[in-house]
Structures are given as structure tokens and as C-alpha cells.
Amino acid sequence: MSLAQNRLTIRSRITCPHCWNEFAPEESLWLAEHPDLIGDTRLGPDHAIRFLPSRFTADGDAIDPEGQRTTRLACPACHLEVARPLYQIAPVFFSILGAPASGKSYFLASMTWRLRQILPTEFKIAMTDTDPIANARLHEYEEQQFLNPNPDSLVAIAKTQVQGDLYDSVSMGSHTVQYPRPFLFNLQPMANHPNHARSNEISRVMCMYDNAGESFLPGQDTASSPVTRHLALSRCLFFLFDPTQDARFRRACEGKSQDPQMNSRTERLSRENSVRQDTILLEAIQRVRRYAGLREDQLHQRPMIIVVTKWDSWKSLLPEISSETPFVSIPNSPIKALDGQRIENVSNQVGEMLRKYTPEIVAAAEGFASHVSFLPVSATGHSPEVDPATGSFGIRPRDLNPYWVDVPMLYALSRWGSGLIGMTGNTVKKSSGK
Ligand SMILES: Nc1nc2c(ncn2[C@@H]2O[C@H](COP(=O)(O)OP(=O)(O)OP(=O)(O)O)[C@@H](O)[C@H]2O)c(=O)[nH]1
Numbered sequence: 001m002s003l004a005q006n007r008l009t010i011r012s013r014i015t016c017p018h019c020w021n022e023f024a025p026e027e028s029l030w031l032a033e034h035p036d037l038i039g040d041t042r043l044g045p046d047h048a049i050r051f052l053p054s055r056f057t058a059d060g061d062a063i064d065p066e067g068q069r070t071t072r073l074a075c076p077a078c079h080l081e082v083a084r085p086l087y088q089i090a091p092v093f094f095s096i097l098g099a100p101a102s103g104k105s106y107f108l109a110s111m112t113w114r115l116r117q118i119l120p121t122e123f124k125i126a127m128t129d130t131d132p133i134a135n136a137r138l139h140e141y142e143e144q145q146f147l148n149p150n151p152d153s154l155v156a157i158a159k160t161q162v163q164g165d166l167y168d169s170v171s172m173g174s175h176t177v178q179y180p181r182p183f184l185f186n187l188q189p190m191a192n193h194p195n196h197a198r199s200n201e202i203s204r205v206m207c208m209y210d211n212a213g214e215s216f217l218p219g220q221d222t223a224s225s226p227v228t229r230h231l232a233l234s235r236c237l238f239f240l241f242d243p244t245q246d247a248r249f250r251r252a253c254e255g256k257s258q259d260p261q262m263n264s265r266t267e268r269l270s271r272e273n274s275v276r277q278d279t280i281l282l283e284a285i286q287r288v289r290r291y292a293g294l295r296e297d298q299l300h301q302r303p304m305i306i307v308v309t310k311w312d313s314w315k316s317l318l319p320e321i322s323s324e325t326p327f328v329s330i331p332n333s334p335i336k337a338l339d340g341q342r343i344e345n346v347s348n349q350v351g352e353m354l355r356k357y358t359p360e361i362v363a364a365a366e367g368f369a370s371h372v373s374f375l376p377v378s379a380t381g382h383s384p385e386v387d388p389a390t391g392s393f394g395i396r397p398r399d400l401n402p403y404w405v406d407v408p409m410l411y412a413l414s415r416w417g418s419g420l421i422g423m424t425g426n427t428v429k430k431s432s433g434k
């Protein structure tokens with residue numbers, strides 16, 4: 001088949017980042033290029049026809065029924081486009097879950113912005129958009145927050161909706177299915193990375209989603225809206241726990257936090273915000289068990305990181321922890337390593353704090369995942385203020401000062417990844433080759 005004739009190394013199985021169906025590369029459909037070939041059975045009249053080709057160019061690209069050469073591929077099940085790098089580089093899925101307003105979208109935007117800067121400079125890893133169009137929403141978030149031409153104006157990332165332009169609708173004949181748009185990044189070692197020679201083996205396409213908190217509530221993931229099925233594929237689950245939504249944390253922070261989210265909530269507000277965070281966590285655990293076919297008593301052999309968000313608002317509870325970056329230089333090496341000891345120390349302290357105020361969260365996580373860490377992050381480094389124009393919270397770009405927002409992902413990539421990032425005691429060393 002043509003794809004195999006292609007000079008590129010082709011993976012034997014591809015996982016669709018939209019519908020998570022697994023397929024062989026030769027089952028791929030191609031997108032017609034000819035302008036007359038419009039109207040796809042699954043995606044609708046505005047989309048290029050998907051077809052199984054019978055003619056190919058010498059380079060292994062397909063030729064559409066009108067004779068035009070095409071390079072774009074699609075999943076045979078959902079017909080959505082599958083970016084080319086997924087045919088060559090192994091994917092690694094990460095799930096970000098948490099209650100509405102726990103800080104998922106801010107975390108994602110701040111994390112990807114920060115990773116784009118430090119992965120090349122500190123760790124000699126190139127991070128590029130696998131598909132810039134698919135990542136457009138994240139670009140908007142990053143630009144609004146970090147490249148805003150009006151750094152004094154109040155801006156806000158909108159609440160993530162359960163439907164709309166973050167989703168693709170696919171017609172499956174009798175019914176329509178809504179899939180969340182993935183955010184995809186290529187992570188590849190640069191020429192001066194010690195494992196550059198093993199690039200094929202250690203590079204990854206990092207794949208994440210921005211779900212609405214409501215989608216993690218019981219009954220909200222359905223056959224027609226299977227928006228959280230990535231949970232089962234996730235290399236590491238990031239559960240975002242927001243202390244400002246917990247009455248016990250709010251009480252403990254009384255008089256010690258400037259953040260309006262920490263103010264004791266009026267009865268109306270607390271009723272509106274009555275999603276209990278342990279409900280979200282337990283429901284996510286049930287879903288992973290279901291999708292991954294685990295028994296009730298089986299530990300999931302994947303790690304979970306409890307990411308404790310909005311650190312700026314509760315940092316007075318653990319004043320001895322410093323928010324400086326936990327990176328260390330490696331002698332005679334251009335790359336840094338993560339300070340594993342320091343990160344684990346912080347994890348132990350944050351874990352103890354959660355055990356004190358919200359023991360049910362810790363118990364649920366530890367009863368499920370094979371390894372649980374507790375990492376604090378602040379996506380903004382600053383409390384939001386009420387925007388008089390909208391009545392909702394906003395932040396001034398000038399005030400942004402994220403801390404540790406990249407640490408959970410770096411830690412996951414380092415501990416459970418492929419050799420892209422090292423950790424003290426387990427640094428990335430030049431391999432003897434294979
Ligand atoms: N103090 C503080 N507030 C934050 C931080 N990150 C987010 N927030 C606030 O938390 C609120 C919710 O953040 P989002 O990222 O939109 O929450 P979400 O989890 O995406 O919520 P949904 O989209 O509804 O599921 C916003 O009003 C932010 O201003 C942070 O690091 N510190």
C-alpha cells in the first residue's frame with residue numbers, strides 16, 4: 001500500500017485523537033483536494049469528500065477521483081482529519097479533569113505557554129503545534145493572557161461550554177456524535193539533546209482536551225456525546241482540585257487570602273456552585289474503570305496527579321514551600337533535570353494538607369491509581385477581580401505570574417514518559433545506542 005511505500009516510518013496502528021478508534025494506516029481515508037469534491041457523508045456539505053484511494057503518486061500521496069494529488073488523511077470511523085505526525089510519532093494522551101471553574105482552561109493555557117518557552121531552552125525539546133488549526137483555541141487563550149497589547153485591561157477565558165465550536169459533530173447515520181477537539185503538540189529532542197539519535201523512539205505527540213467541568217458529572221458522557229473517553233487512554237490523569245470551592249479550605253484561609261474566590265460564599269452562590277469535587281473524581285474513576293474494563297477492586301496501573309490549583313490564593317497554608325522552579329543543571333550537559341526530590345517533598349506536604357482538609361479526595365485517588373502525587377500550581381499567580389462591565393472575574397495580563405504550572409506535566413513526562421526529560425537520580429543520559 002502506498003503509505004508504506006512512503007519514505008517515512010509508518011506506525012502499524014494509529015489512534016484517532018478525535019474518536020479514539022484504532023486503525024491500520026492502510027484503512028485511512030484521504031481528503032479530496034479537487035474543489036468539486038465537497039460534501040462528506042459524516043461531516044456534512046462543507047467538508048471535502050473522504051475516499052479510499054486506488055491511485056497514488058510516486059511519493060505515496062493519494063490521487064483523488066478528479067485527479068488531484070492529496071496529502072491529508074482522515075480516520076475511517078469518524079472521518080475527522082488525522083494529522084500526519086500521528087502516522088510516525090507515538091501519541092501520549094493526558095486527561096485534565098475537574099469541577100466547573102476549578103481552573104482547567106487557565107491551567108492549560110498557562111501550561112502550554114510556559115512549556116513552549118522552557119522545553120527548548122531548559123530541556124532541549126522542540127515543542128511545535130502538530131496541527132496549528134486544531135490548536136487555534138489554545139493560541140487564543142495564550143495570546144489573550146500572555147501577548148495582550150493591553151496589559152492593563154481585565155480579560156477572562158470564557159467558561160468552557162458543553163457544546164459549540166470546541167467540538168466536532170459527526171453524523172453516524174441514525175444519530176450525531178459530538179467529539180471534543182484535541183490539542184496536539186509534537187515533542188522531539190533537539191540536535192543537542194543527549195538522546196537525539198533515538199528521536200524516532202522517544203518523540204511523542206502530546207494530546208490533551210479542554211472539557212467543560214459539567215462533562216465530568218454523572219450522566220454527562222453519553223454515546224452521542226462521548227466527550228471524556230480520553231480518560232481511559234490517558235498516560236496520567238490530572239485531577240484539578242480547587243481549594244476555593246471547598247468550605248473547609250475557605251474557613252482555613254479566612255483572613256489569610258486576598259482572593260475573592262476564597263470569601264465565604266453566600267447561600268445562593270454555594271448552591272449554584274454545589275458540585276462536590278469528590279463527586280467529580282469518583283465519577284471519573286468509575287468512567288476509567290468502565291472504559292478500561294477494570295474490576296472495582298483493581299488498582300489502575302496508571303498514575304494520577306492531584307493538581308491543587310490557585311496556589312496564590314491558599315499559599316499561606318503552606319508558607320514554607322517555595323514556588324521557585326524545581327530544575328537543576330546537570331554537569332557537562334546542555335539540559336536540565338527536574339529536581340525529583342524537591343517535587344516529591346512538596347507533594348508530600350501538599351498531600352498532608354489535603355488529608356487534613358479533604359481526606360475523601362485523597363482516599364478516592366489512592367484507592368484507584370497506582371501512584372498519586374499532589375502538586376500545587378498557580379496559572380495566574382494573582383487573584384482575579386470582578387470586572388464591573390461583565391460582573392464576572394477577570395485578570396490583568398500585566399499581573400500574570402504563573403508558578404509551577406508546568407511542573408505536573410514535566411513530572412509526568414519525566415516519570416512515565418519515554419526519555420525526553422530527566423529527573424535527579426534518573427537523568428537523561430546519552431544512551432549507548434540501540
Ligand atoms: N487565584 C487564582 N484564580 C484562578 C487561577 N486560575 C484560574 N482562576 C480563576 O478560576 C476561574 C475558573 O477558571 P477556568 O480555567 O475557567 O475554570 P475551568 O475549570 O476551565 O471551568 P469550566 O470551563 O467551567 O469547566 C476563573 O474565574 C479564573 O479567574 C489561579 O491560578 N489563581
Ligand SMILES: [Mg+2]
Binds near residue numbers: 104158
Ligand atoms: Mg474551562
Ligand SMILES: [Zn+2]
Binds near residue numbers: 019021080
Ligand atoms: Zn476517529
